[in-house]
Amino acid sequence: MPYRFVVPVPRRAATGSVAAVYDRSSRELGALFAPHLSVVPRLHAALWALLRESLLCGDAPRARKEAVAAAVAVANRCPFCIDAHGAMLHAAGAHELAGAVLRGEAPSDPGDAALVAWAASTRTAGPLPWPFPAELAPEYVGTALANHFINRMVDALRPGSPLPGGALRAPARRAAGMALARTVRRGCAPGESLDLLPADAGPGPAWAAGTPVGVAWAAFELAAGDGAGLLGTAAQAAVVAAIEGWDGGHPDLGPAWLDGALVAVPGGQVPAARLALLAALAPYRLTEGAVAAAGLGSEDLVRLLAYGAFVAVRRIERAVRVTA
Known part of the structure; x- marks a missing residue:
C-alpha cells in the first residue's frame, strides 16, 4: 500500500516491538x-x-x-x-x-x-x-x-x-x-x-x-506526547490554544484558519506548527510543500504529526470522560 512522506519498516526487516506488533496484528487483526x-x-x-x-x-x-x-x-x-x-x-x-x-x-x-x-x-x-x-x-x-x-x-x-x-x-x-x-x-x-x-x-x-x-x-499518552519537543515554546502554545478553541467542525477551505492561529508564532517555528495543527484538525490537507518546509526526517515527522493528533484526542478525552 502506498504511504506518503514515510517509508514503513518492512515486515521482513522488522525487529523488536515492531516485529511483535506485526506478528500479533496479522493474527488478531488480520x-x-x-x-x-x-x-x-x-x-x-x-x-x-x-x-x-x-x-x-x-x-x-x-x-x-x-x-x-x-x-x-x-x-x-x-x-x-x-x-x-x-x-x-x-x-x-x-x-x-x-x-x-x-x-x-x-x-x-x-x-x-x-x-x-x-x-x-x-x-x-x-x-x-x-x-x-x-x-x-x-x-x-x-x-x-x-x-x-x-x-x-x-x-x-x-x-x-x-x-x-x-x-x-x-x-x-x-x-x-x-x-x-x-x-x-x-x-x-x-x-x-x-x-x-x-x-x-x-x-x-x-x-x-x-x-x-x-x-x-x-503508555500511548507518553509516546504520542513526545513530539512536543519538536515545537518551540511559542509554536506549542499556539497549537494547543487553537485546538482547545476548536468547536469540533471541519476547518474552512484555504489557509486563513491556519495563518490566524499561528500569527504570533516566530517565522522559523511556523512550518512545524502548521504540520501539528493540520494533523489535529485537517490531516487530509497535508501537502508535500508543508512537509518539505518543516525539513524533518521520517521519524521526527511522525512524532510531530502524532503530537498534533494527540492534542486533539486529549481534548476529546477530557470531554467524553463524563458519564452525564
Missing part, C-alpha cells in the same frame, strides 16, 4: 497494524496495545465496538478507516448495522443507535452522555479515542481507501469482511499486549484505571 507508524516503535506498540485491548478484546460485542470505530471515522471523514471498519462490521456479521453507520443513518436497534450517536458526537464540543455502563467504558471510550488518533494519522500518511477500485465500495467491504470473519470472531485474551509497554507508564485515566486499556492509554 492485517499488519499501522506500518506508517513503525518508524517510531514506542508509539507503534502503545497504539497497538490501546486498540487491541479496547476494540479486539473484552466483554462488549465486537460488532458494537466496530460500529463506534466506524462512526468516528465517518465523523472524521477518513475514507481508509470508514472502509476498514465497514469491512470489520461485515466480518462480525453485522451487515445491516454496517450499512446504516456508513450511510450516516440511525441503526434500527435502539441500543446500536444510541451507541453510534454517542460515537459520532465525540468529535463535537458537547458529546452525548455514555449510553453504556461504566464497566464497559474502557472498551467503548478506548475504541473511540484510539480511532480518533488513527484516523488522523492515516489521513496524513495513508489517505484514500484500502479497497481496490473504490467505485463499488459497499460490495468490496462485504467481500473483505467475509475474508476476515474467522479472525474477527476468534476473540483475544485481554492484557497480552502489555509486555510491549514500558513498566512505568502508569495506571491510566479514571475511566479505565486498573484495566489493560488504562495501562495502554498511559
Whole structure:
C-alpha cells in the first residue's frame, strides 16, 4: 500500500516491538497494524496495545465496538478507516448495522443507535452522555479515542481507501469482511499486549484505571506526547490554544484558519506548527510543500504529526470522560 512522506519498516526487516506488533496484528487483526507508524516503535506498540485491548478484546460485542470505530471515522471523514471498519462490521456479521453507520443513518436497534450517536458526537464540543455502563467504558471510550488518533494519522500518511477500485465500495467491504470473519470472531485474551509497554507508564485515566486499556492509554499518552519537543515554546502554545478553541467542525477551505492561529508564532517555528495543527484538525490537507518546509526526517515527522493528533484526542478525552 502506498504511504506518503514515510517509508514503513518492512515486515521482513522488522525487529523488536515492531516485529511483535506485526506478528500479533496479522493474527488478531488480520492485517499488519499501522506500518506508517513503525518508524517510531514506542508509539507503534502503545497504539497497538490501546486498540487491541479496547476494540479486539473484552466483554462488549465486537460488532458494537466496530460500529463506534466506524462512526468516528465517518465523523472524521477518513475514507481508509470508514472502509476498514465497514469491512470489520461485515466480518462480525453485522451487515445491516454496517450499512446504516456508513450511510450516516440511525441503526434500527435502539441500543446500536444510541451507541453510534454517542460515537459520532465525540468529535463535537458537547458529546452525548455514555449510553453504556461504566464497566464497559474502557472498551467503548478506548475504541473511540484510539480511532480518533488513527484516523488522523492515516489521513496524513495513508489517505484514500484500502479497497481496490473504490467505485463499488459497499460490495468490496462485504467481500473483505467475509475474508476476515474467522479472525474477527476468534476473540483475544485481554492484557497480552502489555509486555510491549514500558513498566512505568502508569495506571491510566479514571475511566479505565486498573484495566489493560488504562495501562495502554498511559503508555500511548507518553509516546504520542513526545513530539512536543519538536515545537518551540511559542509554536506549542499556539497549537494547543487553537485546538482547545476548536468547536469540533471541519476547518474552512484555504489557509486563513491556519495563518490566524499561528500569527504570533516566530517565522522559523511556523512550518512545524502548521504540520501539528493540520494533523489535529485537517490531516487530509497535508501537502508535500508543508512537509518539505518543516525539513524533518521520517521519524521526527511522525512524532510531530502524532503530537498534533494527540492534542486533539486529549481534548476529546477530557470531554467524553463524563458519564452525564
